[in-house]
Amino acid sequence: MNHHKLIIIGSGPAGLTAALYAARAELKPLVLAGLTFGGQLMTTTEVENYPGFPKGVQGPELMQKMIEQAERFGAQIVYEDVSKVDFKKKPFFLDTGQNQYSADCVIIATGASYKWLDIPSEQKLRGHGISACATCDGFFFKDQEIVVVGGGDAAMEEATYLTKFALKVNILNRTEILRASKIMQDRARQNPKITVEYNKTVEEFLGDDKLTGVKIRDVKTNQVEERKIGGAFIAIGHKPATDAFVGQVDLDEKGFVKVFDQTKTSVTGVFVAGDVHDHRYRQAVTAAGMGCMAALDAEKYLGMDQG
Numbered sequence: 001m002n003h004h005k006l007i008i009i010g011s012g013p014a015g016l017t018a019a020l021y022a023a024r025a026e027l028k029p030l031v032l033a034g035l036t037f038g039g040q041l042m043t044t045t046e047v048e049n050y051p052g053f054p055k056g057v058q059g060p061e062l063m064q065k066m067i068e069q070a071e072r073f074g075a076q077i078v079y080e081d082v083s084k085v086d087f088k089k090k091p092f093f094l095d096t097g098q099n100q101y102s103a104d105c106v107i108i109a110t111g112a113s114y115k116w117l118d119i120p121s122e123q124k125l126r127g128h129g130i131s132a133c134a135t136c137d138g139f140f141f142k143d144q145e146i147v148v149v150g151g152g153d154a155a156m157e158e159a160t161y162l163t164k165f166a167l168k169v170n171i172l173n174r175t176e177i178l179r180a181s182k183i184m185q186d187r188a189r190q191n192p193k194i195t196v197e198y199n200k201t202v203e204e205f206l207g208d209d210k211l212t213g214v215k216i217r218d219v220k221t222n223q224v225e226e227r228k229i230g231g232a233f234i235a236i237g238h239k240p241a242t243d244a245f246v247g248q249v250d251l252d253e254k255g256f257v258k259v260f261d262q263t264k265t266s267v268t269g270v271f272v273a274g275d276v277h278d279h280r281y282r283q284a285v286t287a288a289g290m291g292c293m294a295a296l297d298a299e300k301y302l303g304m305d306q307g
């Protein structure tokens with residue numbers, strides 16, 4: 001079995017920043033990057049809010065630079081997905097289906113994925129008028145009419161933020177009742193740029209290379225309306241990549257990894273970083289910051305463990 005002092009699971013900004021710091025601390029970390037490495041930034045075209053890139057940077061390019069930087073200091077990156085772990089005893093056990101590994105310390109940085117509507121037109125136009133992150137992409141929709149799909153706190157928050165740029169924001173909620181907290185509902189309703197539409201679902205997004213409109217179905221009357229819009233934001237939640245950790249570390253009701261002291265999980269020697277825990281900020285820079293914290297915590301733990 002392949003044994004390592006530190007194994008980092010995940011290769012988004014959190015995992016790769018953790019790898020960079022751990023490698024510079026001479027912990028010789030192994031990164032189990034996954035088959036689809038790089039996290040959500042691999043599907044992001046232009047990243048304009050990551051420090052150090054005044055002209056912006058393509059998401060995949062930024063992730064490639066992070067990989068090269070971590071490898072430069074000795075991080076070993078393996079493109080395998082972790083399917084099973086055993087954190088009940090030490091050393092910790094990890095299985096990718098291709099290989100088995102053991103580790104004295106683990107950092108979970110598997111991230112989370114946006115929930116999508118899963119209709120073909122949406123998949124075709126993601127990044128070309130359809131987004132799931134207002135703080136990432138809202139700037140590109142100045143003076144346009146846009147829709148936000150969803151009815152929870154995230155949808156209200158996205159819609160409110162988007163009014164900084166958009167001419168008009170229409171929230172499309174599939175039922176008669178919003179799931180959002182009262183304070184978030186009130187904030188959205190009181191904003192003159194926001195309209196909440198009930199019993200509405202998206203039938204289809206329109207456009208070839210760029211989003212130009214949307215077909216909206218009224219679930220009560222079954223009538224379909226075609227509307228011109230400049231952008232669409234899907235805000236129906238996130239799914240954390242924690243299937244392999246069920247029963248191994250404490251998760252919250254939505255499946256995100258719980259922390260008990262900065263980056264410490266319920267298991268001593270297992271740390272967490274990035275969107276697999278953080279469902280509030282969900283930014284590349286905050287994920288990277290937490291990756292740094294997790295690596296420093298892991299370094300301290302390993303030093304104490306050996307001392």
